[in-house]
Amino acid sequence: MDSLYRGVVTADAFSSFEINVTQNLVVSAVCRNPDVFYPVEGVSVPGPLDVNTRSWAERVMSDNRDDFLRMMDRENLLVMYEIGERSPWVEYMVYDRSGNEVYLRESLSLTKDEESGDIMGVIILRDITEQKLVEKENRRRLRVIEGLSVDYESVYFVDLDRDTYDIYRRNSYITRYYGDCFEETYSGAIRAFADSGVYPEDRGHFLQEMEADTIRRKLQSQVAARFIFRVQPDHRFPPQRYRVKLVRTGPGDRHISNVLLGFACVEEEMQAESAQREALESALRQARQAAEAKTLFLSNMSHDIRTPLNAIVGFTALAKEHVSEPEKIQGYLAKITESSNHLLALISDVLDITHIESGRFSMEESPHEVRDLITQAVDLIRPQAAKRRTQLAILVDDSLPKRIYCDSMRFFQVVSNLLGNAVKYTPEGGRVRLRVKRCAPSPHGYVSMEITVSDNGIGMSQEFMEKIFDPFERENRTAVSRVEGSGLGLSICKGIIDAAGGTISVRSAPGRGSCFTVNLAFRIAQESEEPEEESAVGRKFHVFRKKKSGEEKSLDGIRVLVAEDNELNREIAISMFENMHIAAEAVENGKLAVECVKERGAGYFDVILMDVRMPVMDGHAAARAIRALPDERMSQVPIIAMTANAFEEDVLAAKEAGMDAYVSKPVDGKSLLSAIEAVIPARPRRGT
Ligand code: ADP
Numbered sequence: 001m002d003s004l005y006r007g008v009v010t011a012d013a014f015s016s017f018e019i020n021v022t023q024n025l026v027v028s029a030v031c032r033n034p035d036v037f038y039p040v041e042g043v044s045v046p047g048p049l050d051v052n053t054r055s056w057a058e059r060v061m062s063d064n065r066d067d068f069l070r071m072m073d074r075e076n077l078l079v080m081y082e083i084g085e086r087s088p089w090v091e092y093m094v095y096d097r098s099g100n101e102v103y104l105r106e107s108l109s110l111t112k113d114e115e116s117g118d119i120m121g122v123i124i125l126r127d128i129t130e131q132k133l134v135e136k137e138n139r140r141r142l143r144v145i146e147g148l149s150v151d152y153e154s155v156y157f158v159d160l161d162r163d164t165y166d167i168y169r170r171n172s173y174i175t176r177y178y179g180d181c182f183e184e185t186y187s188g189a190i191r192a193f194a195d196s197g198v199y200p201e202d203r204g205h206f207l208q209e210m211e212a213d214t215i216r217r218k219l220q221s222q223v224a225a226r227f228i229f230r231v232q233p234d235h236r237f238p239p240q241r242y243r244v245k246l247v248r249t250g251p252g253d254r255h256i257s258n259v260l261l262g263f264a265c266v267e268e269e270m271q272a273e274s275a276q277r278e279a280l281e282s283a284l285r286q287a288r289q290a291a292e293a294k295t296l297f298l299s300n301m302s303h304d305i306r307t308p309l310n311a312i313v314g315f316t317a318l319a320k321e322h323v324s325e326p327e328k329i330q331g332y333l334a335k336i337t338e339s340s341n342h343l344l345a346l347i348s349d350v351l352d353i354t355h356i357e358s359g360r361f362s363m364e365e366s367p368h369e370v371r372d373l374i375t376q377a378v379d380l381i382r383p384q385a386a387k388r389r390t391q392l393a394i395l396v397d398d399s400l401p402k403r404i405y406c407d408s409m410r411f412f413q414v415v416s417n418l419l420g421n422a423v424k425y426t427p428e429g430g431r432v433r434l435r436v437k438r439c440a441p442s443p444h445g446y447v448s449m450e451i452t453v454s455d456n457g458i459g460m461s462q463e464f465m466e467k468i469f470d471p472f473e474r475e476n477r478t479a480v481s482r483v484e485g486s487g488l489g490l491s492i493c494k495g496i497i498d499a500a501g502g503t504i505s506v507r508s509a510p511g512r513g514s515c516f517t518v519n520l521a522f523r524i525a526q527e528s529e530e531p532e533e534e535s536a537v538g539r540k541f542h543v544f545r546k547k548k549s550g551e552e553k554s555l556d557g558i559r560v561l562v563a564e565d566n567e568l569n570r571e572i573a574i575s576m577f578e579n580m581h582i583a584a585e586a587v588e589n590g591k592l593a594v595e596c597v598k599e600r601g602a603g604y605f606d607v608i609l610m611d612v613r614m615p616v617m618d619g620h621a622a623a624r625a626i627r628a629l630p631d632e633r634m635s636q637v638p639i640i641a642m643t644a645n646a647f648e649e650d651v652l653a654a655k656e657a658g659m660d661a662y663v664s665k666p667v668d669g670k671s672l673l674s675a676i677e678a679v680i681p682a683r684p685r686r687g688t
Contacts, residue, residue, distance in 0.1 A: 014104065015125045017045070021077045021110070022118035024049045033127075035096040036104075050074065064092035068106070077110065081119050086110040091128065103132040145260065152245065152262030158186050160212040161257040165189065168260075187212070199230035199239040209244070216256045219248040228266065240267040293471075300472040304346055304486050308339035315339075342484065344666065349488040353471055356495030363407040363500060364651070367525035370400050373408060374436060377415035381423055388428045397437035401447050403525035410496045417489040418453040418516050424483050425514070426457030439519070446521050454515035459508045468506060469494040493518075541640075541675040542651055543661040555582060555676060558606040562586040563593035563622065564642070565614040569665075573609065576669050589614045590622025597626055602633035607676050610659065612643040612650065619643075620657035627658040638679035642667055 015037055018027040029045040031037035043055045053072045060068045067090050070076060080088055089107040096102050105126045113120050145168070149155045153171035158164070165186045183189040190210045198206045206229045208214060218225040224247045232239035245262040315332040322328040355361055378394055385392045415434070422432040435452045442448035460468070464475045474480055474487040497504045502520035560577055562584055564570045570586045577584035587593050590610070594617070597605060608626070612619040619641055629635040641654035644665040654662045660679040663671055 014127045017123040017125075019049050019121045019123060020113075020118050021049065021074055021081075021121055022116075024074060026052045033096075035098065036094065036102055038097055059094045061093045061095075064090065068092055071106075071108070077108075077121065078119055081110045081112070093132075101129065102127060103129045149260075149262050152264045154263040156261045157249075158259045158261055159257055160186070160215065160259060161255075163187055163212070165261075197231050197233040199232045202229040205229065215246055215259055219246060219256050219259065220252050223248060223252070231265075240265055241270055242266065296472065300487075301350065305343065308343040308346070311339040312336050312343070346486050346488075349486055349492060352492050353488050353495065356492060356499070357471075361495070361499055363410060365405045365407055365523070367403050367405055368408050368411075369403055370436075371396065371402075373404075373406065373411050374415065374434070376408075377412050377419060378434065380412075380416050381419040384420070385423050385432065388423060388426075388430075390423050390426060390429070391431045393431070393433040395433065395435040395437075397435075399438050400436065400449065401524045402527065404447060404449075404522035405525050406522050407500075410500070414493045414496055414518065415451065415453075417493050418451075418518070421489060422453050422455035422457065422514070422516075424485065425480070426455040431456050442521055445524055447524050448519065448521045451518040451520070452515060454513065456513040459510045459512045459514050461510055465506055465508060469504070541661060541663040541671040543675060543678040544655045544659070555580075555673065555680075558582060558676070558680065559604060560584040560607050560609060560676075561593060561596060561605045562609045563588075563590060563614065563619065564609070564611040565589055566611075569611075573667070576667075576672070580669065580673065588616075590617030590619055590625070592616075593622045594625045594629075597634055597637065598629065602631045605637055606680055608637055608639045609663075609672075610639050610641055612641055612654065619659075620653060623654075623657040623659050638676075640672075640675050640679060 014033060015029070015031045017029045019025065020027055026045050026047050026049050029037075040055055043052055045052070053069070057065055057069050057072075071088050071090050080086065087107065087109055089105060091103065091105045093101055093103050105128045107124050107126075109122045109124075111120050111122075112118070145155070149169070153169070155168040155170075157166040157168055163185045183192050190207065194203050194207050194210075205227075209227050209229075215225075224245055226243055226245045228241055228243050230239035231242050243264050243266045245264075247260040247262070248256050249258040249260060250256065315335045319329050319332040319336075322332075374394065374396060378392070382392065384390075419432065419434060426432060432453070432455045435450075435454075437450050437452075439448045439450045458477070458479045460475050464473075467473045469490050471491040472487040473491075474485060494504055497518060497520065500520055502518060504516065504518045506514060506516050508514035560582055562570060562573045562577075564573060564586065565588050570588075574584050574586055585596065587596050593608065593610065597608070610619040610623060614622075617625075623639050623641075626637065626639065627635050638661075639659040641650075641657075641659045641662040642665055643650050643654070643662065651662055661675045663675050
């Protein structure tokens with residue numbers, strides 16, 4: 001036993017014990033470190049093996065205590081010997097006297113004493129603390145690497161000196177496509193990967209960057225380096241961009257050999273980045289364009305407004321100088337009227353295009369006769385065409401439904417603008433044709449309509465056609481500049497057609513004529529659905545609540561209340577009524593209007609003309625207040641709104657406030673009378 005004992009107790013053995021398993025005895029002990037093996041009461045050597053074992057087990061940390069006890073169980077040791085398992089071992093941690101962690105490896109060699117037949121054992125305890133701490137540190141490092149490399153699908157440890165590599169992590173994509181590339185050496189693997197998967201254009205760069213010397217050079221001055229290359233293992237799919245990150249694991253001032261390589265697909269990230277960059281660039285472009293458009297708009301506006309305004313100012317001055325010459329005055333007034341109308345049309349167009357482009361624009365659909373819609377537009381153009389001796393041909397497809405749902409004012413605007421242009425830009429005696437036909441197919445209950453306006457006029461260049469629908473664009477030709485226009489008509493048409501989900505296109509050649517084609521779909525209206533009666537022309541006025549009566553309506557002796565804050569407008573309105581021999585009173589705001597109605601009493605006023613924007617109380621509030629009056633004869637007095645913004649929302653707001661009709665400013669006598677006639681009930685003549 002002595003020889004055996006000496007044989008196994010090697011120089012680095014920490015401590016050793018000789019045991020007799022059969023006799024349950026710790027025979028002897030050699031303890032090299034008294035800090036770990038200090039005397040414990042009730043335990044001695046020689047002494048009982050089970051007592052020693054139990055006492056020691058208490059010092060073994062709980063994680064491995066059971067393993068230790070299981071191994072050192074006497075019955076177990078005897079069985080182990082019998083089955084030939086004669087060198088069992090266990091590792092555990094104990095605390096030394098000062099509370100330091102000490103890791104031990106306990107190995108046991110079992111033999112049989114030939115003389116006594118007892119099973120004997122030698123326990124060797126080695127201090128493996130250092131080794132365990134290194135392992136622990138390595139594990140910690142691995143966790144750190146793992147944490148830091150989550151963004152990398154494949155991670156490799158490379159030993160550049162030995163030209164070897166270890167796979168730390170590798171994704172399934174790489175394994176699937178590059179399984180064959182995992183050669184023994186690092187350089188071999190890189191070459192194989194470059195040949196089979198790296199996008200041909202990037203191959204040279206990739207190989208150069210991955211070369212040991214390049215990596216060493218780069219990582220001397222920095223801990224990590226990175227570059228991007230493209231991977232395309234399968235030509236059916238577009239290449240994917242990958243990022244490689246190279247990190248040195250040691251200091252840079254010494255020879256570099258160990259490097260960590262991470263590969264990550266950055267295609268999505270880069271695409272998202274470039275999409276974001278593009279979005280920002282486009283936002284910037286749009287902002288710039290908007291700023292440019294605004295400047296252009298203002299300069300165009302000031303030019304276009306100035307021209308008729310100059311005429312008005314100029315001719316007014318001339319008229320003053322020639323007060324005693326009625327003929328001249330007539331001529332000047334005619335010119336002033338013409339310029340005023342032009343100015344008004346321009347302002348309406350500008351408001352309209354601003355409104356359309358603001359996106360707050362909506363269509364107001366109601367049932368209309370297709371023929372009426374077309375006739376209204378054509379009727380507006382007829383006098384102009386007759387003056388220029390233009391032949392007007394109107395062709396309307398018979399298969400079109402009788403009635404459709406549409407915004408008659410917008411329909412009118414589109415068709416009259418196109419026809420107006422065709423007449424304007426066609427020399428005298430030319431031909432203009434309007435063709436409206438049904439085109440198949442269209443969804444059930446709808447009709448697809450094609451409206452074509454063609455002429456044999458001056459036409460336009462290909463270059464101009466590309467910007468024809470942009471606001472204020474007019475072709476830079478003498479033939480065009482001689483014709484009056486603002487370059488807004490077609491932008492308005494396009495805005496309306498876009499909002500209605502339709503299309504507009506143009507074909508033209510200089511000197512040969514132009515052809516505009518509009519495609520729109522309309523909901524078909526049933527015969528029973530009443531068409532709108534009042535004219536949609538320019539929508540100078542609009543009636544929501546019409547008082548129908550078989551009797552002829554008379555405006556004789558009616559009394560009107562005008563609520564208008566602008567003094568000039570008030571004066572114009574009163575003079576207009578005076579000329580019509582209609583009695584009118586005027587107030588400055590909505591509040592005064594309500595008070596006036598109450599003061600004058602029931603049945604006094606026959607109609608109220610209500611400006612919408614007024615201080616103190618606006619027109620809508622005043623209309624609501626009047627509608628809420630207790631006496632029905634006062635509360636039901638017809639109210640006509642007057643507003644400068646003739647948009648759908650304003651019309652709706654007026655309607656909701658309980659008004660009966662609406663006239664757009666500047667108010668002209670004819671529309672005003674028509675509106676009044678439509679809203680007042682038939683009544684017995686009242687003596688004035
Ligand atoms: P406007 O007629 O007020 O100038 P539009 O927006 O209606 O504005 O038209 C823009 C420009 O398109 C016109 O100034 C003209 O140069 C060109 N244009 C439009 N219609 C025709 C046409 N039928 N024939 C030739 N040129 C046309």
